[in-house]
Amino acid sequence: MKPQSTENLLIDGPDGAIELLVECPPDPKGIALVTHPHPLFGGANTNKVAHTLARTLRDLGYVALRPNFRGVGRSVGAHDHGNAETEDMLAVLDWAHARWPELQATVLAGFSFGAFVQTRVAQRLAAAGKPARRLVLVGTASGYVEGARSYVTEAVSPDTLVIHGSKDETVPLANVLAWAEPIGVPVLVVPGADHFFHGRLQVLRDIVNRAFCERH
Numbered sequence: 001m002k003p004q005s006t007e008n009l010l011i012d013g014p015d016g017a018i019e020l021l022v023e024c025p026p027d028p029k030g031i032a033l034v035t036h037p038h039p040l041f042g043g044a045n046t047n048k049v050a051h052t053l054a055r056t057l058r059d060l061g062y063v064a065l066r067p068n069f070r071g072v073g074r075s076v077g078a079h080d081h082g083n084a085e086t087e088d089m090l091a092v093l094d095w096a097h098a099r100w101p102e103l104q105a106t107v108l109a110g111f112s113f114g115a116f117v118q119t120r121v122a123q124r125l126a127a128a129g130k131p132a133r134r135l136v137l138v139g140t141a142s143g144y145v146e147g148a149r150s151y152v153t154e155a156v157s158p159d160t161l162v163i164h165g166s167k168d169e170t171v172p173l174a175n176v177l178a179w180a181e182p183i184g185v186p187v188l189v190v191p192g193a194d195h196f197f198h199g200r201l202q203v204l205r206d207i208v209n210r211a212f213c214e215r216h
Contacts, residue, residue, distance in 0.1 A: 013091045015084065016076035020092065021045050021066040023058045030105030030133065031096045032062035033089060033121070035114030037139075039072045039079055041147060049111040049138055052201045056208045057136075062107055063100060067092050069114075082113070082151075086120040093121075109136035112171065112195070116141040119154035135160040136208060139168060139195050143175035155183045161211050162186065163204065165193030 007022040034057065036050040037043035045066040054064040069085050070077030077084065093106065106125070110118035115137040122132050135156055142153040146169065156162075164176050166189050173189065180187050188207060193200045 011095050013088045018088055019068040019074040023064040025058050025061050028063045028103055029061040030103050032057035032064045032107040033093060034064060034066045035110040035117055037112035037114055039069045044068055044072050049197055052205055053109045056205045060212050065092060065096055082117050085117050089121045105133045107134045108132045111138045113141050116151050116153050119156055123154050138163045139171055140176055141171055142179040146170045153179050158184045160185055163188050163207055166191050168195045170195040
C-alpha cells in the first residue's frame with residue numbers, strides 16, 4: 001500500500017491557526033514532529049532538510065507532521081524567538097495524539113532554529129512525564145550564529161542524534177561541540193556539508209535510517 005498523499009491542514013493553536021503538513025504511512029507506529037529553520041530568514045515547512053527528515057521518518061513508520069512556525073504561510077502570529085513557538089509545537093502534538101490516540105511514541109526532529117525549539121519541546125515533554133522516544137537535531141542553532149543571533153540551547157539526553165556539517169557557515173561546528181560536550185551528547189559530523197546539506201541530503205537520510213534501524 002502506498003502512503004497517503006500529503007494533507008495541508010489548519011489546526012487551532014494557542015494564538016490562532018497553525019498550518020500543518022501531514023504525511024501518514026499505511027501502518028503508523030508513532031508521531032514525528034519536524035520543525036523548520038528560522039522564519040525570519042526564509043525558513044518554512046517546505047525547507048529541503050525538513051522535507052528530507054519528514055519523508056525519512058514517514059518511511060520509517062511515523063506520521064510526519066511539518067508545521068509552519070507562527071508568521072509563516074498560513075500560521076498566524078509573530079516570531080517569538082522560540083517561546084511561543086514551543087507552545088505551538090506542544091499544541092500540534094496534543095492535536096496529533098487526539099487524532100491518533102493509539103500512537104504513543106513521539107519523535108522530535110528539527111533543523112537549525114527548529115532544532116533549538118525542539119530541545120525546549122523535549123524538556124517540556126519530559127517534565128510532563130511524556131518524554132519523546134528520540135530526538136534528531138540537524139544544524140542545531142547554538143551560541144552566537146550568523147545574523148547577530150544568539151541561542152542558549154537546552155540540554156538533551158545523551159542518546160539524541162545530533163548531526164552537523166563540518167563546513168556549516170551559519171552555525172559553526174565549534175558552537176555545537178561546546179554545547180554538546182558538557183552534557184555528553186555525541187555529534188555526528190558530515191565532512192564537507194554546509195548548513196543546508198546541499199548535495200548531501202541523501203547522506204542525511206542514510207544517517208537517520210541507520211540510527212533508527214540500529215536502535216529498533
